[in-house]
Amino acid sequence: MTTEHAALIHGEPLPRERVDSFLETRPFRGAGNGATSHDEPAPARRQTEPPSVARQRRRWATQVVVTDELARRACADRGLKVPDEVSPVSVLAVAETDVADLGSIVAAALAHSPAARTLLAALEAEQTVPEAAVRDxxxxxxxxxxxxxxxxxxxxxxxxxxxxxxxxxxxxxxEGIARELRKAACRQAFFGWLDQARGGVTYSHGHEHPGDPSHPDHEHRH
Structure with a gap:
């Protein structure tokens, strides 16, 4: 039986409709073609798509939407104001060959989610780089x-x-060195936050992480 939620976040359902909506507005490129959008309608692009690619796309999209929801909650907890949603056409495209890559998930989440970008900016502002580290x-x-x-x-x-x-x-x-080290520390803090926040997420069948070895289409690249 098909569930109505893509995941449970601390027991609260994340509707499948949010993943479906993301998939409908998300531009994708075929394997080896880079990361830019198409002009033709999405259904026409996906007519010959292998079922395994479609399944991985949904799992990948679920990760992006879950990251967005986790970031929204983190911003609310921190009292951070999140800007209005961006238009779908401004969302960065990612090649289908990269849908199982954790880096592409975070990059897409940051492009898709104002909350994720707001949280990232807050984390960057919190980073302090010692003078000794800059000199070293x-x-x-x-x-x-x-x-x-x-x-x-x-x-x-x-x-x-x-x-x-x-x-x-x-x-x-x-100043340039300090800025780069601060950004690196910010990225580490964001990944650390995300890893911890995902601990409260349970995925429905068909929405597992694309690198989860428990499903037959799993794929994980670094």
């Missing part, structure tokens, strides 16, 4: 901070072919 990154990655002239000469900052002036001064690149 600079010292260990001198090759990333060569001057244009040094790059043209092929200077090696870890060898004898580079002079001190061939490397951009720390104070010139410090």
């Amino acid at each position: 990154y600079y010292d260990r990655n001198q090759d990333r901070f060569l001057t244009p002239e040094a790059l043209r000469r092929g200077a090696d900052p870890f060898g004898e072919t580079a002079a001190p002036q061939d490397v951009l001064p720390y104070e010139h690149v410090r």
Whole structure:
């Protein structure tokens, strides 16, 4: 018997209609064609779609919708105001070959969900990068901070072919390094939050994670 919910989140049903709606408005590309949208109607694109691809698409879409719902709840708990929903046409497309990839799920959730983006921004604002970590990154990655002239000469900052002036001064690149380290810490915090939040989710048959080995079409790539 077909259930009316795609998942239970802490015992509360997530309607299948939300997954169906996402699938109807989501642009997809065929294997190997990249990640852009089509102009032709969705039914015409899916006439020759293998059943296994359709099943994986639904499981993948469920993960995106569940992430959106979890983010909405997290924002509500934090008192964060979530912007209005975006138009479906602005949602980033992802290739069908990537539907089982966890990275594509999070990328699609961030494109689809204002709540996920709001939570991500809040997590980024909470990250503090110690000065020692910024300096350590600079010292260990001198090759990333060569001057244009040094790059043209092929200077090696870890060898004898580079002079001190061939490397951009720390104070010139410090802010950029700190920003990148803060974003990296934010991504780790978001993944950590999502892993923990998913612990309260139970999926209905046909809506399991696309990498779940308990169903025959499972597929998981890193």
